[in-house]
Amino acid sequence: MSNKVIYAIYNDDDILMDAVKKTRAAHHHIEEVFTPFPVHGLDKAMGLAPTRLAICAFIYGLLGLSFGTWMMNYIMIQDWPQDIGGKPSFSYIENMPAFVPIMFEETVFFAAHLMVITFYMRSKLWPFKQAENPDVRTTDNHFLMEVAINDNEEELVSFFKNTGAVEVKVIEKQ
Amino acid sequence: MLNKLIVIDMYTFSSKLKTFSFILMAVGLLGIGYGFLTAPKDIQEVENLLAADSHGGHGEVQHEVSNSSHKENEVAAEHKETTDAKEATEHKEHLTHVLHQLQNKPWAALYVACIFFLLISMGVLAFYAIQQVAQAGWSPVLFRVMQGITAYLPVGSVLFFIFLVLCGLHFNHLFIWLDPEVVAHDKIIQTKSGYLNFPFWIVRAAIFLFGWNLYRYYSRKNCLAQDEATDNNLYKKNFKISAGFLVFFIVSESIMSWDWIMSIDPHWFSTLFGWYVFASFFVSGITMITMVTLYLKSRGYLEHVNTSHIHDLAKFMFGISVFWTYLWFSQFMLIWYANIPEEVTYFITRIQLYNLPFFGAVVMNFLFPILILINTDFKRITWVLVMAGIVILLGHYIDFFNMIMPGTVGDRWFIGISEIASVLFFLGLFIYVVFTALTKAPLLPKRNPFIEESKHFHY
Numbered sequence: 209m210s211n212k213v214i215y216a217i218y219n220d221d222d223i224l225m226d227a228v229k230k231t232r233a234a235h236h237h238i239e240e241v242f243t244p245f246p247v248h249g250l251d252k253a254m255g256l257a258p259t260r261l262a263i264c265a266f267i268y269g270l271l272g273l274s275f276g277t278w279m280m281n282y283i284m285i286q287d288w289p290q291d292i293g294g295k296p297s298f299s300y301i302e303n304m305p306a307f308v309p310i311m312f313e314e315t316v317f318f319a320a321h322l323m324v325i326t327f328y329m330r331s332k333l334w335p336f337k338q339a340e341n342p343d344v345r346t347t348d349n350h351f352l353m354e355v356a357i358n359d360n361e362e363e364l365v366s367f368f369k370n371t372g373a374v375e376v377k378v379i380e381k382q
Numbered sequence: 383m384l385n386k387l388i389v390i391d392m393y394t395f396s397s398k399l400k401t402f403s404f405i406l407m408a409v410g411l412l413g414i415g416y417g418f419l420t421a422p423k424d425i426q427e428v429e430n431l432l433a434a435d436s437h438g439g440h441g442e443v444q445h446e447v448s449n450s451s452h453k454e455n456e457v458a459a460e461h462k463e464t465t466d467a468k469e470a471t472e473h474k475e476h477l478t479h480v481l482h483q484l485q486n487k488p489w490a491a492l493y494v495a496c497i498f499f500l501l502i503s504m505g506v507l508a509f510y511a512i513q514q515v516a517q518a519g520w521s522p523v524l525f526r527v528m529q530g531i532t533a534y535l536p537v538g539s540v541l542f543f544i545f546l547v548l549c550g551l552h553f554n555h556l557f558i559w560l561d562p563e564v565v566a567h568d569k570i571i572q573t574k575s576g577y578l579n580f581p582f583w584i585v586r587a588a589i590f591l592f593g594w595n596l597y598r599y600y601s602r603k604n605c606l607a608q609d610e611a612t613d614n615n616l617y618k619k620n621f622k623i624s625a626g627f628l629v630f631f632i633v634s635e636s637i638m639s640w641d642w643i644m645s646i647d648p649h650w651f652s653t654l655f656g657w658y659v660f661a662s663f664f665v666s667g668i669t670m671i672t673m674v675t676l677y678l679k680s681r682g683y684l685e686h687v688n689t690s691h692i693h694d695l696a697k698f699m700f701g702i703s704v705f706w707t708y709l710w711f712s713q714f715m716l717i718w719y720a721n722i723p724e725e726v727t728y729f730i731t732r733i734q735l736y737n738l739p740f741f742g743a744v745v746m747n748f749l750f751p752i753l754i755l756i757n758t759d760f761k762r763i764t765w766v767l768v769m770a771g772i773v774i775l776l777g778h779y780i781d782f783f784n785m786i787m788p789g790t791v792g793d794r795w796f797i798g799i800s801e802i803a804s805v806l807f808f809l810g811l812f813i814y815v816v817f818t819a820l821t822k823a824p825l826l827p828k829r830n831p832f833i834e835e836s837k838h839f840h841y
Binding site: 309 | 840
């Protein structure tokens with residue numbers, strides 16, 4: 209098995225989408241697609257499994273809600289019971305409306321931050337990491353599809369030339 | 383669902399649905415009539431009713447505090463050492479009070495259903511106007527559905543206006559500030575009477591209803607004429623009148639909510655009430671668009687409406703449900719926190735006397751939709767959306783019930799024949815008017831400049 213891959217480069221997201229569909233239809237294996245911005249529907253066209261990030265976000269939200277509830281109970285009721293606005297009921301449930309904004313904010317805070325952290329971890333991103341994109345133009349205005357070669361280099365090169373690629377390169381991957 | 387082979391552009395009102403709408407109206411009318419006929423005529427009947435009640439003692443009966451003419455009665459009722467003579471007059475006063483509440487009940491039931499269906503069509507009209515002004519590319523395939531639903535607006539407006547006139551002619555006591563006897567003994571209402579008086583009130587209602595209907599009429603007319611047009615002038619015209627309408631709407635909507643709902647409790651006020659009412663009927667309107675769209679799709683119409691359109695509608699149902707909750711809670715929390723007697727009575731009445739509908743509305747309008755519609759896949763499944771839609775619509779009916787009933791019938795509320803029959807009647811009328819209107823025009827606005835984008839809307 210060689211480690212050879214094809215880099216097919218496009219300059220338009222619509223052409224890229226069509227090319228991805230054609231490539232999938234021809235049963236060539238797409239390793240990865242690099243784009244300068246999120247292309248709607250690309251994940252479906254590539255046949256990627258649906259993201260489970262939303263489920264994580266929901267769980268993180270519940271975690272935040274629980275944390276907010278615990279925190280307000282500890283601060284306002286248990287540790288140093290507070291009498292605010294003539295409501296010294298010293299009971300969580302009776303003062304609950306006052307805590308709802310904090311519980312809501314904690315829900316949002318946990319869901320947002322933990323979701324971003326999860327996304328970075330799943331994408332194997334961390335500070336000072338070397339960029340993985342094979343061509344700097346994919347951060348500007350070009351789209352790059354990386355496709356594995358299995359002893360069919362000639363066929364693939366001509367195939368991608370026909371999909372509207374502005375450039376087709378064969379690269380030996382390390 | 384998507385692979386229906388027969389493509390039909392014009393809708394035909396199925397005889398089954400038509401019969402169903404007639405049955406609803408007939409049953410509704412019978413029930414409404416029954417409600418009016420069985421309402422007590424004098425305090426003698428009320429006395430018998432109360433005696434039959436298990437919790438007969440008049441000291442236990444809670445009053446709507448805003449009904450100030452009976453305030454003394456309630457306060458006095460707590461003092462047990464009152465003279466017999468005083469007790470007798472109090473007893474009579476109390477009976478009269480309950481009589482008024484029971485006589486109000488069928489009227490209030492009719493009023494809640496009447497304003498609810500009127501405002502559903504207004505919610506749809508506002509949503510439609512926003513689509514026009516935003517020049518939305520996804521929604522033009524749904525325009526004819528929205529126009530069909532807003533066809534109820536003229537019918538609903540006429541019925542509602544007649545109802546308001548009847549209130550002014552003292553057929554009922556829903557708006558106690560319309561009663562000169564009450565105003566004479568009420569300093570707070572007296573200071574508001576420059577605004578809260580029948581002529582000004584009814585003129586405002588006439589202007590608002592007329593303005594909304596005017597926009598609906600011309601917007602639909604232009605949209606239909608655009609089908610045969612060769613340029614986009616009518617579309618641009620619709621853009622302009624829609625923008626104008628939205629400005630008129632947001633001002634008139636706020637005032638409408640004070641006039642038609644908040645003034646039922648004339649001592650109480652809330653500055654975000656307009657938004658709160660808007661959120662309630664806006665989400666109901668969007669839910670109604672979803673339900674009608676799903677129905678038409680299940681009958682093989684609207685071939686260009688795909689799951690992405692449905693998904694977007696469901697996202698709006700979800701989002702505006704959360705928005706409603708935000709306003710519900712904002713209104714509640716500030717009043718709860720400040721705890722000012724004249725403000726907090728509003729919620730005390732509701733929590734003590736309307737506990738189940740008051741918190742039930744939050745479960746139906748917030749907890750249920752947020753848990754069921756948060757899932758992406760569920761937003762595309764017909765039966766999930768129909769179920770969620772029914773709960774949301776019922777929940778917002780309860781919401782209007784909570785806004786109107788405490789000030790009109792107090793603790794005499796009950797969801798019985800009057801209430802259900804009123805809803806059935808207006809639902810039947812709504813179905814009949816809406817689906818008749820849908821047969822009048824092709825379901826696809828074929829010459830809308832964004833129609834291609836809308837047909838291919840997909841993500």
